[in-house]
Amino acid sequence: MRNFFFILTKEFRSYFNSPIAFVTITIFSVLTGYYFYNIFAGFGTLSFQAQTYPMIASRYGALNVTEFVIRPFIGTISMVMLIMLPMLTMRSFSEEKKSGTIELLLTYPVRDGEVVLGKFAGCMVIFCTMLMISFPCVLLIEYFGEPEWGVIITGYLGLLLMGSAFISLGVFMSSLSENQIVAAVLTFACLLIFSLVNYSVGFVGESMAKVLEYLSFNYHMRNFVKGVIDTSDIIYYLLFTVFFLFSSMRSLESKRWRA
Amino acid sequence: MIEVQNLTKTYGGARGIDDISFNVEKGEIIGFLGPNGAGKTTTMRILTCFMPATSGSASIAGFDVFEDSLNVRKRLGYLPETVPLYTDMQVPVYLRYVAGLKGIPWRQINSRVGEVMEKVGLTHMAHKFIAELSKGYRQRVGLAQALINDPQVLVLDEPTVGLDPKQIIEIRSLIKGLQEERTIILSSHILPEVSMVCQRVIIIDEGRIKAMDTPENLMAQIHSTCRVRTRISGPKDSVLEGLRAIDGITKADSVDNTSNSTNGFDVEFIDGFDGSHLIARLAAEKRWDLHELTLAKMSLEDIFIKIVTDEQVKAEDGK
Numbered sequence: 289m290r291n292f293f294f295i296l297t298k299e300f301r302s303y304f305n306s307p308i309a310f311v312t313i314t315i316f317s318v319l320t321g322y323y324f325y326n327i328f329a330g331f332g333t334l335s336f337q338a339q340t341y342p343m344i345a346s347r348y349g350a351l352n353v354t355e356f357v358i359r360p361f362i363g364t365i366s367m368v369m370l371i372m373l374p375m376l377t378m379r380s381f382s383e384e385k386k387s388g389t390i391e392l393l394l395t396y397p398v399r400d401g402e403v404v405l406g407k408f409a410g411c412m413v414i415f416c417t418m419l420m421i422s423f424p425c426v427l428l429i430e431y432f433g434e435p436e437w438g439v440i441i442t443g444y445l446g447l448l449l450m451g452s453a454f455i456s457l458g459v460f461m462s463s464l465s466e467n468q469i470v471a472a473v474l475t476f477a478c479l480l481i482f483s484l485v486n487y488s489v490g491f492v493g494e495s496m497a498k499v500l501e502y503l504s505f506n507y508h509m510r511n512f513v514k515g516v517i518d519t520s521d522i523i524y525y526l527l528f529t530v531f532f533l534f535s536s537m538r539s540l541e542s543k544r545w546r547a
Numbered sequence: 548m549i550e551v552q553n554l555t556k557t558y559g560g561a562r563g564i565d566d567i568s569f570n571v572e573k574g575e576i577i578g579f580l581g582p583n584g585a586g587k588t589t590t591m592r593i594l595t596c597f598m599p600a601t602s603g604s605a606s607i608a609g610f611d612v613f614e615d616s617l618n619v620r621k622r623l624g625y626l627p628e629t630v631p632l633y634t635d636m637q638v639p640v641y642l643r644y645v646a647g648l649k650g651i652p653w654r655q656i657n658s659r660v661g662e663v664m665e666k667v668g669l670t671h672m673a674h675k676f677i678a679e680l681s682k683g684y685r686q687r688v689g690l691a692q693a694l695i696n697d698p699q700v701l702v703l704d705e706p707t708v709g710l711d712p713k714q715i716i717e718i719r720s721l722i723k724g725l726q727e728e729r730t731i732i733l734s735s736h737i738l739p740e741v742s743m744v745c746q747r748v749i750i751i752d753e754g755r756i757k758a759m760d761t762p763e764n765l766m767a768q769i770h771s772t773c774r775v776r777t778r779i780s781g782p783k784d785s786v787l788e789g790l791r792a793i794d795g796i797t798k799a800d801s802v803d804n805t806s807n808s809t810n811g812f813d814v815e816f817i818d819g820f821d822g823s824h825l826i827a828r829l830a831a832e833k834r835w836d837l838h839e840l841t842l843a844k845m846s847l848e849d850i851f852i853k854i855v856t857d858e859q860v861k862a863e864d865g866k
Contacts, residue, residue, distance in 0.1 A: 294647035298633075305635040388631030392692070395595045396648045397620040544599055544616070 291402040292409070299380070299410025308379065309414055316372050317421045323364040324425040331356045353433040358426070359513045362443040365422055366509060369415075369451055370479050376414055377458025378472035380407040381540070385466035400540045404459065404533055411455045419447060439515040446512025449525035450505060454479055456532035463539040479505075548573045548700065548730040549594070554603035556589050563589040564754040566603070571730055571747075573699075576722075578745030579734035586754040587734035588628055591704050594732070595625045607700055621650065624693030628704040628734075630685050632692075634678035638669060641677060642691055649696035663691045667721060683714040690721070701725065703733040707740060719744055773821045774843040776802075780809040781835035789829050790814060795822045809838050 303309035331353065338345035345351070384390040393403065423444075429435045457478055462471040486504035489497045501507045508521040549571040556563040564586035571577050579587045592598040594605055596616040604611060610618040633641055642660045651659050664670050667687040672680060677688060686706065693701060706722065707715045722744055725731065735741050741748055742762040750758040750765075758765060779786050783801055790799040795816050802811035816822050823840055830837040 290650075291648055294644055298636075298644045301640070302633065302635055387634075388627065388629050389633060390631075391592075391597055391627050392625065392631055393648075395597050395620055395623065395625045396645070397617055397650060398648050399617070544596070544613075 291398045292406045295398075295403060295406025296409045296413070299407055300413055303376075303410065303414050308376070309417075312372050312376055313414070313418055313421060316368055316418045319368045320361075320365055320422045321425065323368075324361055324422075327357050327360050327364070328425075328429070353429055354436045354439050357429055357433075358435055358439055358443065361425065362447060362513050363509075365419075365447055366450055366505075369447070369454060370476075370483060372418070373411075373415065373451065373454040374458050374472045374475035374479065376411050377455055377475060378462055378468045380411065380459050381463040381536075382466050382468040382471045386468075394540075394543065400537050404463075404536045404540060408452075408455060408459050408533060408536075411459065412452060415451045415455060416448070419444065419451070436515065439513065442512045442515050442517055445517070446509050446521070449512075449522060449529075450509060453505070453525045453528040453532075456529040456536070460532040460536040460539065463536045548575075549605070549607050549732070551590075551594070551605045552603055554590065554593060554605055555601050556586075556593060556598070557601045562754050564751075567751070567754075567756055568603075569749060569756065569759060571732065573730055574726065574728060575747060576726055576731040576733070576745045578741035578748045579732065579751060580736070580738065580741050580748055581734075581751040582736060585751050587751060588704055589754075590751075591625075591702050591732065591734060595623055595702055596620055621696075622699045624696065624698035624701045626686075626689045626693045626701075626703045626706055628708065630689040632677045632685060632688055635676065637674065637676050638680075638688055639664065639673050641688065642695060645692045646695045651696060659695060663695050666694065667691045668717070683710050686710060686714070686718065690718070694725070699729060701729055701731045701733075703731065705734055705736070707735070707737065715740070773816045775814045775816070775821075775823055775826065776811065776839065776841045776843050777814060777826055777837070778809045778811045778839035779830055779835050779837055781830075781833065783810045785833075786810060786812065786835065789833060790826065793822065793825045793829060795820050795825070809836075811839075813843075 331351075334344070334348070334356070335351055338348065338351055381390070384393060426435070426440055454475075458471070458475040461474040461478070462468075464474070465471050482503065483505045486501050486507050489501055492500065502524070508524050511518045511521050549569075551570070552568050554567045555565055567586070567590060569577075579590065581587050589598070593600045594607065594612060596612050596619055599613060604613070606612060607619045608622050610616075610622075612619050633644075636644070639660055642663065643656055646656045646659055661670075664673065667690050669684065669687050669691060672684055677685065680688065686709075690703075690706070693703070703722070707718050710718060719740065722731065722733065733741075733744065746761060748758075748760065748762055748765060749756055787799055787801055790796060790812060796814055797817055798813075798815040800813045802813055814826065821842070823842065826840060827837060829835075
């Protein structure tokens, strides 16, 4: 626990000692902010049009800020995460391997699990900062409209779980290679596959379709943005996270017995 | 304190180290000597639990490095050859991090970091980032992180490589000063360093131990023939003739030194006999001026080369 704390603070500090944290957090907030502006402004125009032309209003039914702004906004954040989080995780072990600092780290009296958890948590803290920075957008909706807070909360919970899954995968990929680019590309590719795997649902058999759907990130996000917390979704993301954290631990350990 | 038995490490097909066994007592400073690629770093990495051995066993303070590595690592301070440090951290911040990982109690971390920084002479660098430090100071930070948990065993891989002479002397005296109650293994390919600092030397080449003894014994082992360098101002040929006529001298050669009016000579005596006085007497009798008469001591360097080349000669004879 103690060692975990020391590694976590060190990781956190390194992110801010280098430009990594500043760049990723800034780009993240710029991108999400830009998308938010467009979504919100689009919704505003639509509302105006619906006021003047009842035909439009009847086509969309009741115009609802939760459905038209919050839901696409959370979808957008998850898309930006897909691009930004591999940039955050790629250095976690690769950099230590490249610079050789892993040699000292592994000869300290620290368990491999503590190292992996510390690195994971370091990334999580940066990721939570990102999410927090996107939160004023939601407050802006609260100022102008009446969003459903339940959906906002479950949406952010979903993002948090999704982010932890992304980060654990990234940390694992980083533990495989001493090259940061390789780690980032592998992470990005895997995340994309896991996100898009439900695209082929229509072309495969029924049972296979279920499996593919269950494996997909987006499928499990669906309930969260509806305001529904399904245990199977939570278990999916948690299992994903635990599996890759465990794999990173094994990958680190393998250095000790692989001759 | 350290027991190593039949340690072997192979990389793919290539042999890293081959059947190495040695013991180190508590409080001893032991030096690994060998050319590049001899297996010094490999041995150290196995001892510090960074790398597994292919076969054989090693233990530190009674704990096996493979089975009980956490207990070994608690008692260890390690300075790798490349001194890998987090360059984006400030010196005290980095040392506090290491102190934390090495299990120093919360309250003592700050005072301990201060102590160690003073010991290795880093106090005036406290505000600097490691990236800004010169090689010599990085070496000190490396040493500081190794020392921070007051380890029973210190493993230093080429601690003075890349330093300027003044820094080398400082680091050496620092290492000597660390000795009380501590077991130190250091590797080097600089021979005088090892003879200066270490109580015992292990000469290793191509992954095998070639010799293991105190520096004095190693020298004595080879030092059976006595060689003298002398400079005498006198006609070269007659001096040579005179020298060769002395009883007990097996070989006398003139050495060219055109810059001087005197002539230099290398003289070897029969085994175990030092006949320097005979040369002095000769010069006095013939009224030549004697400018120099030095006993050419065989350095560790010579011993090292002799041991390594002897092995090669034997191997070639075997073929």
